[in-house]
Amino acid sequence: MPQSPDDLDAVAVRTWCSLALAVLGAEREEIDAINVYPVADGDTGTNLYLTMESAAQAVEAVFAAHETVPGPAASLPLLSDAVRAMAHGALIGARGNSGTILSQLLRGMSEELATVERADGAALRRALQRAAALAYEAVAHPVEGTVLTVATAAAREAAAFGGDGVAGVARAAYEGARAALPRTTAQLAALGRAGVVDAGGRGLVAVLGVLVEAVTGEAVAVRAKVPAVPAADEDCSADHSDEGGPAFEVIYLLEAEDAAVDRLRRRLDGLGDSLVVVGGDGLWNVHVHVDDAGAAVEAGVEAGRPYRIRITHFGADRTAPPRERAQRAVVAVVPGEGLVELCAEAGATTVLARPGEPPASGELVDAIRRAHAREVVLLPNDADLRHTAAAAAQQVRSEGVRVALIPTRAAVQGIAALAVHEPERRFDEDVVAMTSAAGATRYAELAVAERQSWTTVGVCQAGDVLGLIDGDVAVIGTEVAATARTVLDRMLSAGGELVTLVLGDGAPEGLGEGLEAHVRGRHLAVDTLLYHGGHQASPLLIGIE
Structure with missing residues (x-):
């Protein structure tokens, strides 16, 4: 205070x-x-x-x-x-x-x-x-x-x-x-x-x-508890009802210049209503109700770089009978756009975690609700999201949804869990199988040091490539490919049957193919899966099963 x-x-x-x-x-x-x-x-x-x-x-x-x-x-x-x-x-x-x-x-x-x-x-x-x-x-x-x-x-x-x-x-x-x-x-x-x-x-x-x-330091006597209906002599004139309004709500963040945003406002105003554009200094939040959601997103693409795009269909909510809940769903946090498609193909509802912008518990709650299932398996895929995910799970449980939180600490563990997911199984059996698959997956990632600092294996300098195994710095190198090979060799020395590589946008060209060849040449009977994660904090994520 x-x-x-x-x-x-x-x-x-x-x-x-x-x-x-x-x-x-x-x-x-x-x-x-x-x-x-x-x-x-x-x-x-x-x-x-x-x-x-x-x-x-x-x-x-x-x-x-x-x-x-x-x-x-x-x-x-x-x-x-x-x-x-x-x-x-x-x-x-x-x-x-x-x-x-x-x-x-x-x-x-x-x-x-x-x-x-x-x-x-x-x-x-x-x-x-x-x-x-x-x-x-x-x-x-x-x-x-x-x-x-x-x-x-x-x-x-x-x-x-x-x-x-x-x-x-x-x-x-x-x-x-x-x-x-x-x-x-x-x-x-x-x-x-x-x-x-x-x-x-x-x-x-x-x-x-x-x-x-x-x-x-003193609470007000009454907060929002106010009468709902005004005095009878108040004017009640214009009708601003939303009946028959647009079918979709479109929201996205937009990186764009002021002049482009001015043009975007005019374009979106012609497409729909409830238009609100807020922000400045190159970053904006765009909200509009439209019938053509694709056109609203395309307008954002023309203005700059839209992301965190959310499209909600009003029509189904307001006119259609309530949608029947699915029996089971999986909600997974993923670190890059490339993994969104991969996890969606496996039947998961995804929450995108951008570098430096971890999802809040409310976003996880919203995703669980969108999954619209009686039973939900939640994969946070980040050790730092453990408490956030637990809070979200607890909130949704109070709404009558059965939620199992599998404490996955990396995206590759979530991929392993999704690979064995079978919605036809009993819920407890499915959770045990997914938990076992995630727990059997060791994970690593590469990061670039931002400043000189002490690590568990010595002092690193700004610009050094760090190889983190199970969350701890294990290798300090100067070049991404060489550091990745060292990390792979160290992890596979303890055994393994499957290597999963997730490349970020910052990965050097040819890194994935080079590492696949390295695994084939040095580690017999080990298979490799290669995915492109898109814009993620790490140039490379590694999973060993």
Whole structure:
């Protein structure tokens, strides 16, 4: 907690993110239940939670980095570091219409707060005003009675507050948002017919409520628990119903220049509705509802490099009978696009983990739900994802899904487990067989040292090629192919029947074929499988069964 409610520092931002994640988690189902606009798909609370989870994780990573610095250099992060991480985390993790707008609100706040060492009430006031303005700019066709209205009311009341203390400004913003929320029912006909407030606005009220708690240490008496229906004399006019709307929701991250994004906005605006484009500095989050999902993705390709593409079919959710659950499914985290296709062919629902961007527990929960099965086998394929995967499994178990977590520590172990997966077997037997196959697979990877450091086999220099076996540095080399051959020989000296090689985009040309020839020439009766993993952190992953 900050020492005084008169300013805002990195610790307060960390506390705010943590409290916001907790309150959105607690109210997620209630917010989902009142989600009727722009699409009544019941996921606004979940999307806000997943977006905030990504923001909170990014802030925690900043604090963790500072905690690893030894000696007097160890210190708390600057406010600018914390708010920029918060905004970036929200941007890359933004989900749905509501989450995308929340990420832009956080970005707007960060732009103002990053310019000061410790923010006073005046800085927070400017941050809230900037947040509301940016959110309006991000939405192609802003509609009143939504989270935009609530954000504007919060900024207006913060500006009207006479004092300069952070606590007073935060409380004024919260009270302004809380007062605006019940009025949304009369501002949107879809909300009026359902007798509910705007779901995104309700989530923002909760987030602003815990901002007050973060800077004062005192929980507000009432968070998002506000009346749903406004006074009878409120105007209920224009109908912004989503009936007969587009069939698909398309979301992706996009690396592109500003001018290309301006053209993209115009193109997507002609294809569909609910268009929200947020971000800046070359990285954007694009959200749109369309009938032609392929055209929306192609527009992104023309503008730059789209990735983390998510396409959701609304039509099936809103008009078709409920889809029957499959008996069993496998959910696997994979480190590169090339393995997505491989695992999908084996029947797995995949979660892509990009270098430096491990999936959050919410993403794993979402993937398990998309698998839509009574029984799910979860393969995290990364030792660092053990706790994240366990949290996701526990959450879905509470929803009545039987989940078995196999603690795979590398993608090659997940491939081995998928190879023996048989959905016709009894669940326990299948899990035992997959666990046994994963456990019998030793794994290795190559990495390039970023700096001089001590390892278990000596000192490495920046640029050295490291061969890690079962997670520990075992070989230090200067060249990828030679280091890979040494690692293979060392692992196969203990025996093995099958070598799996997964090449990343950074692998030297001919590496895979050269290693296959090496195994054939040096290790008789050992088979080799070669896969291309695409964009992954390691140039080479190795599995030995």
